[in-house]
Amino acid sequence: NAGVTQTPKFRILKIGQSMTLQCTQDMNHNYMYWYRQDPGMGLKLIYYSVGAGITDKGEVPNGYNVSRSTTEDFPLRLELAAPSQTSVYFCASSYPGRGPNEKLFFGSGTQLSVL
């Protein structure tokens, strides 16, 4: 079982560059999430999706975009990268109401630096 696969693991961007963080899950989960984790702070939700074609903003969506064309994939797009987007990013998935799959399953994280 691959679970939640997130790429890349590390990336350095220059200010103003763009990139896409990839996330895919093979558990047929309907819910997918993107979080960022800043030092000393709790995880904060950027965007989430309740199924293919449906996305919604979280607490800190500015500067990011997402799409959900399939159940499996939920990429996060950074446009015009800024130093404030330096963070560790986590993708996660879950299936509320489905027993053990109600729990959150996390990808391994992406450490992003914007210089």
Next chain:
Amino acid sequence: KNEVEQSPQNLTAQEGEFITINCSYSVGISALHWLQQHPGGGIVSLFMLSSGKKKHGRLIATINIQEKHSSLHITASHPRDSAVYICAVLYGGSQGNLIFGKGTKLSVKP
């Protein structure tokens, strides 16, 4: 403001000790998650609970909805339990309404 407070922030224990980590929150919730973040950064979900108590191996999680409080207990602690333990609460019925605590850093010495 919806908040999740964890205590203690840092905890050092000797191998074999009984560990308790606390989580308090300020709003009515529908569920609470306990997560473990390894030193390498990976995050694993330990429990999701909405009432009572759950047990898995040496880990026990309890929740008191009326008191807005949850505890995570580790029995017979081991150095491999060293990690950051994170509490997160789900409120408002939407999966997007998940608020995370800042975590409790546990270090278990041999």
